[in-house]
Amino acid sequence: MNTIETAKLEEHMEGQPNDTSNGYSRPSLSVSEENKNGTSKPKGLSNGLRKTAKKYPDYIQIAMPAESRNKFPLEWWKTGIAFVYALFNLILTTVMITVVHERVPPKELSPPLPDKFFDYIDRVKWAFSVSEINGMILLGLWIFQWLFLRYKSIVGRRFFFIIGTLYLYRCITMYVTTLPVPGMHFQCAPKLNGDSQAKVQRILRLISGGGLSITGSHILCGDFLFSGHTVVLTLVYLFIKESNLLRMHFIHLSKLLMSNAAGIICILVAHEHYTVDVIIAYYITTRLFWWYHSMANEKTLKVSSQTNFLSRAWWYPIFYFFEKNVQGSVPCSFSWPISWPPSCFKSSCKKYSRVQ
Amino acid sequence: IPGEMKEVVLWSPEEVTSWLMDNAVPEYCEPLKSFTGRDLINLTEEDFRKSPLSRVSSDSGQRLLNMIEGLKMAHHMEAHKNGHANGHVRAGDPARQNGFGAALKLNGIPNGFKKEMIKIPMPEPERSQYPMEWGKTFLAFIYALLCFVFTTVTISVVHERVPPKEVQPPLPDAFFDRFDRVQWAFSICEINGMILVGLWFVQWLLLKYKSIISRRFFCIVGTLYLYRCITMYVTTLPVPGMHFKCSPKLFGDWESHLRRIMKLIAGGGLSITGSHNMCGDYLYSGHTVILTLTYLFIKEYSPRRLWWYHWLCWALSMVGMFCILLAHDHYTVDVVVAYYITTRLFWWYHTMANQQVLKEASQTNLLARVWWYKPFQYFEKNVQGIVPRSYHWPLRCPALARGRQVKYSRLVSDT
Numbered sequence: 001m002n003t004i005e006t007a008k009l010e011e012h013m014e015g016q017p018n019d020t021s022n023g024y025s026r027p028s029l030s031v032s033e034e035n036k037n038g039t040s041k042p043k044g045l046s047n048g049l050r051k052t053a054k055k056y057p058d059y060i061q062i063a064m065p066a067e068s069r070n071k072f073p074l075e076w077w078k079t080g081i082a083f084v085y086a087l088f089n090l091i092l093t094t095v096m097i098t099v100v101h102e103r104v105p106p107k108e109l110s111p112p113l114p115d116k117f118f119d120y121i122d123r124v125k126w127a128f129s130v131s132e133i134n135g136m137i138l139l140g141l142w143i144f145q146w147l148f149l150r151y152k153s154i155v156g157r158r159f160f161f162i163i164g165t166l167y168l169y170r171c172i173t174m175y176v177t178t179l180p181v182p183g184m185h186f187q188c189a190p191k192l193n194g195d196s197q198a199k200v201q202r203i204l205r206l207i208s209g210g211g212l213s214i215t216g217s218h219i220l221c222g223d224f225l226f227s228g229h230t231v232v233l234t235l236v237y238l239f240i241k242e243s244n245l246l247r248m249h250f251i252h253l254s255k256l257l258m259s260n261a262a263g264i265i266c267i268l269v270a271h272e273h274y275t276v277d278v279i280i281a282y283y284i285t286t287r288l289f290w291w292y293h294s295m296a297n298e299k300t301l302k303v304s305s306q307t308n309f310l311s312r313a314w315w316y317p318i319f320y321f322f323e324k325n326v327q328g329s330v331p332c333s334f335s336w337p338i339s340w341p342p343s344c345f346k347s348s349c350k351k352y353s354r355v356q
Numbered sequence: 357i358p359g360e361m362k363e364v365v366l367w368s369p370e371e372v373t374s375w376l377m378d379n380a381v382p383e384y385c386e387p388l389k390s391f392t393g394r395d396l397i398n399l400t401e402e403d404f405r406k407s408p409l410s411r412v413s414s415d416s417g418q419r420l421l422n423m424i425e426g427l428k429m430a431h432h433m434e435a436h437k438n439g440h441a442n443g444h445v446r447a448g449d450p451a452r453q454n455g456f457g458a459a460l461k462l463n464g465i466p467n468g469f470k471k472e473m474i475k476i477p478m479p480e481p482e483r484s485q486y487p488m489e490w491g492k493t494f495l496a497f498i499y500a501l502l503c504f505v506f507t508t509v510t511i512s513v514v515h516e517r518v519p520p521k522e523v524q525p526p527l528p529d530a531f532f533d534r535f536d537r538v539q540w541a542f543s544i545c546e547i548n549g550m551i552l553v554g555l556w557f558v559q560w561l562l563l564k565y566k567s568i569i570s571r572r573f574f575c576i577v578g579t580l581y582l583y584r585c586i587t588m589y590v591t592t593l594p595v596p597g598m599h600f601k602c603s604p605k606l607f608g609d610w611e612s613h614l615r616r617i618m619k620l621i622a623g624g625g626l627s628i629t630g631s632h633n634m635c636g637d638y639l640y641s642g643h644t645v646i647l648t649l650t651y652l653f654i655k656e657y658s659p660r661r662l663w664w665y666h667w668l669c670w671a672l673s674m675v676g677m678f679c680i681l682l683a684h685d686h687y688t689v690d691v692v693v694a695y696y697i698t699t700r701l702f703w704w705y706h707t708m709a710n711q712q713v714l715k716e717a718s719q720t721n722l723l724a725r726v727w728w729y730k731p732f733q734y735f736e737k738n739v740q741g742i743v744p745r746s747y748h749w750p751l752r753c754p755a756l757a758r759g760r761q762v763k764y765s766r767l768v769s770d771t
Contacts, residue, residue: 103528111523111524113593113594114592115590116589116590173693176530176688274591275591276639280587287704289722294714294722297720298720301711309702309704
């Protein structure tokens with residue numbers, strides 16, 4: 001039947017003059033023809049079919065969806081939501097630290113747990129400052145690089161979401177079981193049993209100091225499993241590496257890695273966290289980062305299906321909401337943060353776009 | 357069309373010509389125009405080497421000869437339709453076989469019917485989509501075994517370092533604050549674990565692609581125990597409850613160490629068997645790993661419509677995990693971390709195994725950055741696609757193997 005129809009169309013084609021691009025001049029005939037044969041073809045199809053049938057009588061037109069939108073829409077409002085999510089989780093963490101602090105057993109009663117690293121390496125007092133300075137430098141570097149990214153909003157959204165989720169996980173592990181202080185050098189602030197005002201003050205102080213010891217805001221104990229410092233160091237390093245600073249050579253990248261590793265090791269050298277805290281933090285951070293980005297980059301993994309196990313994570317619906325309009329992996333391109341018409345350059349990172 | 361044509365031998369030249377035209381070999385019409393049906397079927401290769409046929413034929417008549425064979429076959433089929441089971445015995449003409457290789461397969465045709473059948477060359481099915489490769493499974497088994505042994509050694513080492521419970525009281529735990537200890541709960545957990553392992557084992561026996569699936573199981577459980585060794589070793593948590601009776605420390609006595617390790621392995625690390633009275637292996641919980649992993653494997657590799665079976669196993673698993681905590685045998689964080697790591701590893705591994713595109717390392721495939729990617733590729737590179745859930749009886753029992761697979765081959769829609 002289809003071949004009969006096509007043949008008919010061809011016949012009609014030949015019968016028409018050459019500018020039939022605007023449709024059938026004998027609609028009644030075609031309709032009656034179609035009705036007679038009991039088949040019905042959509043009008044649109046006939047039109048297109050005729051156009052191409054003119055040039056290629058044997059060809060069948062396959063309708064393609066119109067490519068209307070941008071491949072990487074910015075959608076700043078989604079980034080805003082992610083930012084609020086991260087902020088909420090950060091605040092939740094600070095509240096949790098304050099709560100957990102009340103439950104930490106005093107170090108006389110509950111001495112530090114045996115730790116392999118601590119057995120071999122003695123405490124170095126200034127090491128923690130080194131680690132925090134490292135963290136701040138890396139964070140600064142990351143923000144600086146982020147400003148120059150072309151697809152700021154998408155990358156920023158991812159950063160906020162991942163760090164928010166990591167801090168959420170951290171809340172859970174901190175809360176359920178309270179580890180004792182890792183070293184006798186810890187000066188924990190006194191417990192405020194039930195004094196809510198003072199607790200709120202503490203929370204604000206912690207937030208304003210960014211949770212760093214250097215700023216003197218972190219005098220609370222009990223937030224050991226897992227290490228937030230390691231999370232930030234590792235995550236920022238992963239993001240920088242992934243976005244790949246302008247023409248970052250291998251040497252620079254390894255310097256970055258060393259500084260990241262040094263930061264983490266200094267945490268341990270300072271006896272500020274147990275080794276297991278750092279290891280678990282590193283593991284969870286890297287896995288979450290790679291998981292999220294693999295799902296975001298691979299179209300087949302964005303859809304939830306029986307064989308796509310990655311979509312079984314609890315945060316999959318949130319991920320889908322954030323990433324559904326992003327088509328494919330975000331290219332690493334840069335632009336001036338303040339849009340300056342002549343200076344909008346697109347320098348694609350050689351390392352990134354090169355097929356390895 | 358067999359039923360309607362006359363026997364070839366009775367064809368007249370006109371019928372021969374019309375047959376040639378119908379079969380799109382008009383070039384032969386001219387030279388064969390005086391051929392009757394009998395002459396047609398008596399054509400041999402020799403005839404194609406001489407003129408006039410040699411002039412007309414481009415492939416020395418192979419195609420035409422094949423068509424004639426087909427014709428003959430059709431007609432003989434007709435003639436022998438009514439039960440000439442041992443019909444035509446005609447010695448094959450080896451020249452016609454043209455060295456196409458292996459034996460001809462003609463299962464539906466009466467015995468000894470024809471040896472000059474036409475073989476359609478099919479590409480050799482290279483290899484199965486899901487090769488068994490028991491060698492790799494054995495390697496994975498050795499790996500898992502090594503990890504188990506390493507874990508027992510680590511437990512034995514860590515036991516020496518656990519601070520006595522008087523010196524280091526149990527850590528504050530959110531669950532312990534709310535629920536008091538129930539003594540028999542841990543036995544429930546271990547019984548649940550044993551039931552789940554037993555169910556999984558029985559299910560594994562019924563699977564068709566046993567070796568691939570068990571390879572995955574060994575890899576994953578081995579890696580989880582390896583991770584467990586690391587977390588157990590680096591930091592030693594104190595005992596979670598004052599009820600613990602840890603066996604005395606053996607300072608440097610290697611023999612007793614070895615004996616203890618043997619005892620632990622022999623008992624499977626379970627308290628029920630009395631093999632596990634060592635302390636220190638808290639972060640993270642091996643029992644949770646086994647409960648979760650067996651449930652995940654059972655659910656993944658069983659028919660989807662057995663929802664009641666999945667729910668049963670899920671309930672066993674959940675109750676088991678709850679009972680671990682109720683018995684105050686592990687901290688909550690041990691169970692939480694164990695659950696997280698097990699599920700993530702399982703899903704990560706299976707996603708990579710199911711998608712061909714993830715089996716190659718690339719810039720966008722960040723899943724490939726795990727340290728175990730190379731061994732994974734080695735194990736899974738020959739598995740093409742998703743391993744289907746097929747079942748069969750493990751022992752070839754002809755009486756029982758009666759179309760059980762019919763159930764399997766029904767397409768189950770994805771929900």
